[in-house]
Amino acid sequence: MxxxxxxxxxxxxxxxxxxxxxxxxxxxxxxxxxxxxxxxxxxxxxxxxxxxxxxxxxxxxxxxxxxxxxxxxxxxxxxxxxxxxxxxxxxxxxxxxxxxxxxxxxxxxxxxxxxxxxxxxxxxxxxxxxxxxxxxxxxxxxxxxxxxxxxxxxxxxEPLLIYAWRRHLTAAISRMLADADPQQSSQGVRRVVGFADLVSFTSLVRRMTERQLAVMVQRFEALATDIVTAHGGRVIKTVGDEILFVTIDAAPAAAVALDLVETMAEDDLLPDVRVGMAVGPVLSRLGDVFGTTVNRASRLTSVAPGGGVLVDDALASALASVSGFETTALRRRTLRGIGEVTPSELRRAAGGRLGGRAPGTVAATSAASTLTDPRKDTP
Structure with missing residues (x-):
């Protein structure tokens, strides 16, 4: 060489x-x-x-x-x-x-x-x-x-790569056309932005081997991606212990967040997650999203309790008329770089059905079997 x-x-x-x-x-x-x-x-x-x-x-x-x-x-x-x-x-x-x-x-x-x-x-x-x-x-x-x-x-x-690209190109063009509304804000398109990260990940890094950490992160990413896409959301990126996702509407975002919390809590190999979400205009560049809405969601995630979901007041208001979910306003607090906000805790409403898990949301470890045996249907 x-x-x-x-x-x-x-x-x-x-x-x-x-x-x-x-x-x-x-x-x-x-x-x-x-x-x-x-x-x-x-x-x-x-x-x-x-x-x-x-x-x-x-x-x-x-x-x-x-x-x-x-x-x-x-x-x-x-x-x-x-x-x-x-x-x-x-x-x-x-x-x-x-x-x-x-x-x-x-x-x-x-x-x-x-x-x-x-x-x-x-x-x-x-x-x-x-x-x-x-x-x-x-x-x-x-x-x-x-x-x-x-x-x-x-x-x-190779054909799978071309197929996936054309499928995602079709979806991206459709979103672009839907967003091309003259009434849209000049600041960007409106999206619900969510972050989910693994609780106590730093302490886990000190106790586990690199291989073990890789296995855990891979499992987290697989499960989280399945949940986000099952509800029609998009995974923007994953960075180790954190995943950034967006949805167009409030209800799918709430379902994603609660499914993430519940799925990780039930998984013996993963720690709890915490989720923060905000709604508002975002700027989309290079496949990523930027702006105050993204920053607000990130800051809410950092103060969310393990196994909990915090949303900003705009998203709480949007969810007020959606059955299946309920929010409780918490004390007002100051978020670094954002200012004062009144976060709300998101939960499933008692007896709510719309907040249930999306059909087909399954653990990554069991999904592969259905590819080789069509008689095995996902629950």
Missing amino acids: SEVGRHRIVRPEDFAALGPDNLEARLLGKPATMARRDVSRGAEVSLLSARKFWHALGFPIVEDDDAMFTEADQMALMAVARLVREEELDEQTALALTRAFARTTDRLAVWQTQLMAEALAAPGLEAALDEADARAVPDQAAARAAARKLADMADSL
């Missing part, structure tokens, strides 16, 4: 250690034999444009004459250049779209390689929080096996 700056550059011969399985050739079509000059010449773009595209993809600087590229790189560059030449997109927008693909697929690829390595190293580990193996990365045998497995499955997984 050679070095460019601080980054290690992987050459085709480095894959020879895996024996007959040349991963680069299998995943990209051919080994990397082309320099940037070859790619830019073949795509009929300048070296500067080729360099911008490579950076937008999220890869490190390489010398123009380093044989780091394949025909797949050239075809991708040609596709982006064609959009610009035909004036479908300006260069800045084309690079921004490339960057969006890159950031998303980078996280996806890392996530999938870790999942595969863990599955091959210790099947069923997700249910064993007391796993003794403290390794945070797979051993060499598991890494090699995962590499071969993913290379073998790439062609089968």
Whole structure:
């Protein structure tokens, strides 16, 4: 391997250690034999444009004459250049779209390689929080096996990636059209924003191995994502012990919050969660949400009790006419960076039905069986 700056550059011969399985050739079509000059010449773009595209993809600087590229790189560059030449997109927008693909697929690829390595190293580990193996990365045998497995499955997984992207693109366009209301506030679209985080996570970090923490966080993320999506919400991001979600309406947000609290309380492997929610305008950028509403929800989460849900006064008012839930105003308090607020505690109303769990909300550990046996229906 050679070095460019601080980054290690992987050459085709480095894959020879895996024996007959040349991963680069299998995943990209051919080994990397082309320099940037070859790619830019073949795509009929300048070296500067080729360099911008490579950076937008999220890869490190390489010398123009380093044989780091394949025909797949050239075809991708040609596709982006064609959009610009035909004036479908300006260069800045084309690079921004490339960057969006890159950031998303980078996280996806890392996530999938870790999942595969863990599955091959210790099947069923997700249910064993007391796993003794403290390794945070797979051993060499598991890494090699995962590499071969993913290379073998790439062609089968690719259609799923395209399908998921088109499905989410359809949903995103639909939301954009629905939000394109001339009466919408210039400050942003209106959303209910919620944060849920694991209680006492810092103390758990000190007592558990990295592998055990990874298992716990993975379980939390799987359960929380299932609950949010079951009620029609969207998971914006997860950061270790915390998940950020949004919904359009108040009732689904309340159902999400209470399901999160109840599900984690019933799970023997996870600590309690606390949830804070607020409603108001949000700014959506780069797949994330920003603004005072987001900050208010975050601050409410930090003061919520374990196993409890706090909402701001606007959300409490919106829920007042929704059956199945009830709120109780608490003492007025000052939240850092927000000011004075009157939070309300959210609970299910006695005998309420609309606050019940969404059909199909199941534990992540049992959901997989229905994929292989259609006779097993989810409760």
